[in-house]
Amino acid sequence: MIIVGLIGKTNVGKTTFFNAATLLEAEISNYPFTTKEPNEGIAYVHFRCVCGEFKVKDNPVNSVCINGWRFVPIKLIDVPGLIKDAWRGKGLGNRFISVAAMSDALIHVVDVSGSIDDEGRISKPGTGDPVQDFREVEQEIVKWYYQLLKKNSKYIAKWYRQTARIDLSIYRVLSGIKVSLEDVKSSLSEVGLAGKDFDSWKDDDFKSLAFHLRKRKPTLIVANKMDLPFAEENLRRLSEEYKEYIIVPCSAEAELALRRAEKRGLVEYVPGEEMFFVKDRGKLTRKQIWALEYVQERVLGKYFRTGVQQALDIAVFKLLSMNAVYPVADEKKLADGKGRVLPDVYLMSPGSTLQDLAAQVHSEIARNLICGIDARLGIRLPKNYRLRHRDIVKLVVALRKK
Ligand SMILES: Nc1nc2c(ncn2[C@@H]2O[C@H](COP(=O)(O)OP(=O)(O)O)[C@@H](O)[C@H]2O)c(=O)[nH]1
Ligand SMILES: [Mg+2]
Numbered sequence: 001m002i003i004v005g006l007i008g009k010t011n012v013g014k015t016t017f018f019n020a021a022t023l024l025e026a027e028i029s030n031y032p033f034t035t036k037e038p039n040e041g042i043a044y045v046h047f048r049c050v051c052g053e054f055k056v057k058d059n060p061v062n063s064v065c066i067n068g069w070r071f072v073p074i075k076l077i078d079v080p081g082l083i084k085d086a087w088r089g090k091g092l093g094n095r096f097i098s099v100a101a102m103s104d105a106l107i108h109v110v111d112v113s114g115s116i117d118d119e120g121r122i123s124k125p126g127t128g129d130p131v132q133d134f135r136e137v138e139q140e141i142v143k144w145y146y147q148l149l150k151k152n153s154k155y156i157a158k159w160y161r162q163t164a165r166i167d168l169s170i171y172r173v174l175s176g177i178k179v180s181l182e183d184v185k186s187s188l189s190e191v192g193l194a195g196k197d198f199d200s201w202k203d204d205d206f207k208s209l210a211f212h213l214r215k216r217k218p219t220l221i222v223a224n225k226m227d228l229p230f231a232e233e234n235l236r237r238l239s240e241e242y243k244e245y246i247i248v249p250c251s252a253e254a255e256l257a258l259r260r261a262e263k264r265g266l267v268e269y270v271p272g273e274e275m276f277f278v279k280d281r282g283k284l285t286r287k288q289i290w291a292l293e294y295v296q297e298r299v300l301g302k303y304f305r306t307g308v309q310q311a312l313d314i315a316v317f318k319l320l321s322m323n324a325v326y327p328v329a330d331e332k333k334l335a336d337g338k339g340r341v342l343p344d345v346y347l348m349s350p351g352s353t354l355q356d357l358a359a360q361v362h363s364e365i366a367r368n369l370i371c372g373i374d375a376r377l378g379i380r381l382p383k384n385y386r387l388r389h390r391d392i393v394k395l396v397v398a399l400r401k402k
Contacts, residue, residue, distance in 0.1 A: 002074045002322065002347055004043070004315050005103030007096065007141075009133050010120035012111040013224040013252045018078040020256035020308050023263065039080040044071035045316040046272055046309065047324055050390055051342055056334060061343040066270050072324060072345050074316060077102060097144050101177035105218040105315045110134050112235050112249075113228035126230040131241050134221065138214070146210035148173065153206075160198040169198070170209075179213060187212035218319035221247040222311050227254060227298035246314055250307030254299040257291050258306065267292065272309030274300060321350040323389040327361050331375040331394035348387050355383045358395050368397040 006014040022041030044063075049070035051058040064071040079096050100106060114128040149156070152173040159169035171184045188194040191208040193201070221242065223235050226249045239247055258276055262269040266284060269276035278284065278292065299306055316322050324345050329337045336343045346360050359366040372381035375392035387393075 002105075002316060002320065003077060003103045004074055004312065005077045005099040005106050006079070006109055007100055007106055007137060008109035008222075009111070009116065009137060011116045011122055012109045012133070014078055014109050016256055017107070017109060017222065017224065017250070017252040017308060017311075018076060020252050020259055020306075021076055021312060023256070023259040039078040041076050041078075042073045043076040043312055044271070045074055045313050045322075045347075046071045047313070047317065047390070049342070050326065050392060054334060056341050058334075058342040059340040060345075061336075061340060063345045065342075069270065069272070070324070070345055071271075072347055074312070074347070076312075097141070100141055100144075100217070103217070104178065105220075105319045107222050107311055107315060108134065108137065108219055109222045109224050109250075109252075110238070111225050112223035112238065113225040113231045114234055115225060115228060125225075125228045130223070130234050131238055134238065134242070142207075142210050142214045145213050146206055148177075149206050149210060153201075157198055166194070166196075166198050174213070179216070183213060183216040187216060218315070219245070220311060220314055220319060221245050222250045222252075222307065223247050224250045224252050224307075226303060226307070227251045227294070246318065248307045248311040248314060249303050250311060251295075251299045251303075252306070252308055254295040255306035255308035257295055261288070261292065272305065272313070274304045276300075316347065317389075322347040323350065323352070323387050323391070324348075325357055325387045325390075326375075326392040327357060328375060328392060328394050331373045331378070331392070334375060334392060342392070352387050353383065354381055354385045354387065354393065354395070357387060357393070358383075361395065365395055365397055370396045370398055372396060 006018060008014055018041060021043040046069045049058065049065050049068055051065060052068045058065050060070070063073065077099050079099055110130040110133055111128065112130045113125040114130055115123060115125040116128045117123045118128060149170070156169045156173060159172060160166055163169060167181060167185045167188055171179070171181045174184065187209055190212050191205070193205055193209060196205070221238065223231070223238060225231060226235070235247070235249060255271070258267065258269045259271065261267045265279065266288065267276045267278050325348050326342050326345055328334050328342070333339070333341065335341050346357060348357060354372045355366065355369060358369040369383055371383060372385060373379070373394040373396060374381050375394065381393060
């Protein structure tokens with residue numbers, strides 16, 4: 001399962017984002033996902049389901065379809081049990097770093113209203129500087145990559161002497177933290193270290209490699225607390241300063257309020273949509289009315305979305321360029337062996353083939369795969385066909401000999 005991690009300073013709203021994003025799980029899942037750690041949860045990314053295109057009623061199994069939107073589970077991780085104010089700008093600590101290391105993509109949350117001071121304490125909007133906060137956390141992560149390389153330079157040197165391959169030697173140290181050989185290779189060549197003898201590396205070489213390695217981890221910025229004053233001007237500054245990032249304006253608190261209200265049956269709201277409907281105004285307390293009006297005025301009315309669902313979608317479909325693919329057993333009925341229509345969706349990384357899909361579905365199917373059939377075109381697809389977003393494919397397998 002794809003893992004998206006939340007990073008950022010204390011009190012920027014990571015846990016609020018996490019709680020909002022994972023609230024859907026309890027409600028809609030018919031799939032008993034279990035996560036080992038309390039800071040790991042199931043969130044969903046969504047896209048237009050093909051059920052609308054084919055005008056069929058689907059029977060989702062590994063995912064959910066709401067109003068024609070298919071929601072596919074991913075794993076979201078928050079920094080575990082970080083004690084409030086423990087951060088104090090003095091390094092991120094291992095728990096924080098482990099989130100970054102485990103994740104395929106990162107959502108770096110900043111408090112764009114500047115309502116935390118430089119020690120991470122809640123204060124009045126406009127006090128803190130989100131641009132500075134972002135920079136500090138990023139520097140901290142680069143420093144961590146740097147220290148990891150330095151700490152292991154003995155081993156790197158040893159392997160380098162044995163293999164004369166600097167990329168492989170460094171990769172061996174970093175593979176456990178979701179750095180690919182490709183990441184190492186391209187970082188090395190970007191900083192001009194690919195051909196340099198490792199024994200002659202200077203401190204600056206380690207630093208620039210660390211910097212480029214950090215850049216290889218797909219990351220987007222969530223500009224949180226857009227509902228507060230000073231957010232818009234800070235967002236403008238942040239966008240000026242960090243043009244190379246996708247920045248998603250967000251109000252995690254608003255999303256949490258909407259999903260909670262939805263859960264209690266007070267409103268109709270589908271995550272990611274631009275509106276919600278109050279079911280029965282008479283049932284709302286004054287406080288609830290105030291909260292929903294606040295969400296409407298300060299968030300949806302201005303920015304159309306809360307940004308939580310959008311950030312997750314962007315992380316998976318834009319940063320990671322995942323393709324959602326539907327395997328079926330019957331390409332005419334679009335159903336599985338039990339007659340369930342469009343039961344499953346798999347998120348496949350770019351370049352994945354039909355064979356890769358088969359491997360995800362079942363090892364038996366992978367072993368006996370002959371070809372595929374494209375449900376839209378009715379044509380045969382070879383095993384090495386590269387899957388595309390919203391493909392519906394029948395996996396054709398050889399009959400087992402008795
Ligand atoms: N106004 C506003 N407050 C928020 C928002 N998101 C989080 N907060 C508040 O910011 C504080 C810190 O949030 P939390 O999620 O615990 O931050 P974390 O330390 O990054 O996990 C809490 O009081 C939240 O209610 C938001 O979008 N808008
Ligand atoms: Mg937290």
